[in-house]
Amino acid sequence: MSRFMGLARKFNCFYFNGDLHNCRPFLVGGIQVGLMQPRVVEAALRHPDVFHFDSGSGSIMLHPAFATYEERSAKINHVLSQWREQSLFVTLKGWRDECYEVRTGFADPPLMKMERAATCLFGIRQYGVEIMGHTRHPHLGVCLWLQRRSLSKPTWPGKWDSMVAGGLSVGHSVLDTALKEANEEASIPSHLLANLKAAGSVSFYFESERGLFPNTEFVYDLELPADFVPCNADGEVESFELVPVAQVMERILTPDFKTTSCPTALDFLIRHGFINSDNEPQLPELVELLHIPLHYLYSRHQQRPSQITNSNNTSASN
Amino acid sequence: MSRFMGLARKFNCFYFNGDLHNCRPFLVGGIQVGLMQPRVVEAALRHPDVFHFDSGSGSIMLHPAFATYEERSAKINHVLSQWREQSLFVTLKGWRDECYEVRTGFADPPLMKMERAATCLFGIRQYGVEIMGHTRHPHLGVCLWLQRRSLSKPTWPGKWDSMVAGGLSVGHSVLDTALKEANEEASIPSHLLANLKAAGSVSFYFESERGLFPNTEFVYDLELPADFVPCNADGEVESFELVPVAQVMERILTPDFKTTSCPTALDFLIRHGFINSDNEPQLPELVELLHIPLHYLYSRHQQRPSQITNSNNTSASN
Known part of the structure; x- marks a missing residue:
């Protein structure tokens, strides 16, 4: 694997x-x-x-x-x-x-x-928004801005995370949440946010000692000028770092990265061709695991796919 | 829906x-x-x-x-x-x-x-490659190049399809297949193909009168200059048309579009933000259906998700 x-x-x-x-x-x-x-x-x-x-x-x-x-x-x-x-x-x-x-x-x-x-x-099911802030650096190539979460946060303190991330609370739309968090977490000015581009979503099912997390994250890409430096406004971020994509690929594999923010990082690296069929032989399976059918796990519609499986479970054990 | x-x-x-x-x-x-x-x-x-x-x-x-x-x-x-x-x-x-x-x-x-x-x-399981050839047109905005399949093709004759598409035959890698088909189907010169960018994959499970199609398509984006016009070399294409994305969104909903090429078109429209949470309230579910877990349908690993479902099937029917 x-x-x-x-x-x-x-x-x-x-x-x-x-x-x-x-x-x-x-x-x-x-x-x-x-x-x-x-x-x-x-x-x-x-x-x-x-x-x-x-x-x-x-x-x-x-x-x-x-x-x-x-x-x-x-x-x-x-x-x-x-x-x-x-x-x-x-x-x-x-x-x-x-x-x-x-x-x-x-x-x-x-x-x-x-x-x-x-x-x-x-x-x-929880829904959130993540902004993949990135820059085409003249010397380092494509880099992602990562945030290090505040040490005082109740969850994942001190872990590396997407540049901007937030949960979808009652009364806020997806885009509203993205814009609000971009402002609070990274002080991104509105003329740069005009560049914000929706890029789909990821779905996964995580479990920790706290409980169950069937999560969906709405993904936005934001290309930023090379001279822009984010600055936190709400005290929830320890620091920001501009990280070349090759280093992002290594860092998401370490325990220093918030596990539940790895799906959007992988999705970014795949959508932009940094992870591809040449360097990841299991690419289609990996892509499927970034979009597991959460909507069908809790619904009757999943019945048929599970039947394919049941036949197989019987047969594969022989 | x-x-x-x-x-x-x-x-x-x-x-x-x-x-x-x-x-x-x-x-x-x-x-x-x-x-x-x-x-x-x-x-x-x-x-x-x-x-x-x-x-x-x-x-x-x-x-x-x-x-x-x-x-x-x-x-x-x-x-x-x-x-x-x-x-x-x-x-x-x-x-x-x-x-x-x-x-x-x-x-x-x-x-x-x-x-x-x-x-x-x-x-x-079948694997294929599709190239989403697109252009930023000075007047029409972002446009996709679509091919109309030859009327003599054994499958989907005369239907609209991705600019370049081909199945992965024995002995050919993913990238090889993309480059070979780009040359044969659309005569794209190699200096333009240098721009080819891997962008992930889609997975779906289709059925027709011919049989069962658990298909995975490797997706490539190719931005082309506004003055480039594709030209078929192998007789498998009737014509090409440059189609603004708003029209692509309409055309994939008609019977004139090859059904099994709609997933990559939807994936392109979502990755580039044309279909987003503002105009598609079921976006996460739609994204999940572009990446159904084909690798687990035929494997024992699907067992657990199906159990969630079985509990639910019982309960949801009450």
Whole structure:
């Protein structure tokens, strides 16, 4: 297996090695929006007024009596606040007072909102934005601007990350989030942001001690003039460094790089031809692992592909 | 569902609607390399000296006695030649005397080779190359060069297609194939080909009356000067047309465009920001459908994601 394929298995560790047998689907309004690990199921079922175990399907449902966005959001927030006070889950130490929408697909209407730090307890799909700031340096060739995350951040402190990155909070569009974060994290002036180009998205399924991360990142490319130097405005960045692409390829393989920001770095290196079929024999497989079918993992539509697999599982074991 | 999502379901019709219950895994050397429809299984089992039905696993195996690349290739070619003479399958009317490698993943050693026109009968993964020739036109903005396929081609005659496209035959690398086809199909001179940039790959699973197409296309971008006009050299192209991207977005939605060349067009439009989260609310899902996990459909590794689904299938039906 190539080094980049090893990395792709690392940021897709739940896709490959997750303890799925013991996880339970999490349903809101009769629709699966997440997946819960046993330790979270156990905690949730101590609140029978809010969570309901459906023995027929083996899933956990938010109580069907809660019919509106507001009611669902308030009820779950009440439970989460108790868990936070009880220090039940390490992820809730990073409580942000910032909410993410909970929905099936990105284009579907949100069913409720949830504190950002808690979404990984329920395996809720998270959406973010990353800006791949790059420069054609006269001597170093194409370079990416990387940020080193502040040492005081609750998650991934001191790790290397994309130049600009942020989660999609309630009430903010994708482009709004990109522009807001570009301003706060790197002080990029608006005349340079006019150059911002959408370049698709990546999807992967990561797991850490905090919980489950079925993540989608919207990707933007931003070519910057060689003399521009980013400057942090919100205290969330320790420093910035202009890194030639050859060094980026090495750095993403080290533990110093935020694992969940490696997909967008790989995607940039592939889209711009730095990683290609000549230097990466498993290129098509690597590209597939940057776009795993998250939308189908929680939906009935995945049924058919899994059937291909089941036939194979039987046969391949012979 | 958005128009582009509808298109993505069309070129992934087997992924979504394929008659999988009745298909059988096809194994060579104990490894799954394809999938066979009932009509092909029926024909194959009339050759018990070549094909073996394993009732335990429900799969069709190339006879285990054939241990080498050469022997396997010769034995299957013998059967295919008979089927061609008997006019058993419409796809064999397009016999090309050109072979594709049969392997599990792109980086794995080939297990045998097979006539290109027959690979769809066995659901063998096919690899191709497409060059997205484009120009920044002074008045029309970014335009893609499209080719109209020759009316005498055995497949998709007269349909619109990428500027340059070709399958990966035995003995040719990805880049070799791109350069060879660029020369034969569009007479692109080598000083312009120096600009060729690898840009990743797309994967999809299509089905037609000819058979099954689990296809991967390696994608190259080629920016061309505004005054360059391609010219066909091998008789396989009817004409070329320079088409503004807004018109490309419309044309790929019509039946005049080769369905299996729509993924690379969509990928180009997304990578270059013409299709983005502002005009395509289902962007992440669309991007996922341009990169479906073909490498895992035929492998044991898909097991875990399918389990997420199985839990959900049960629960979502309540």
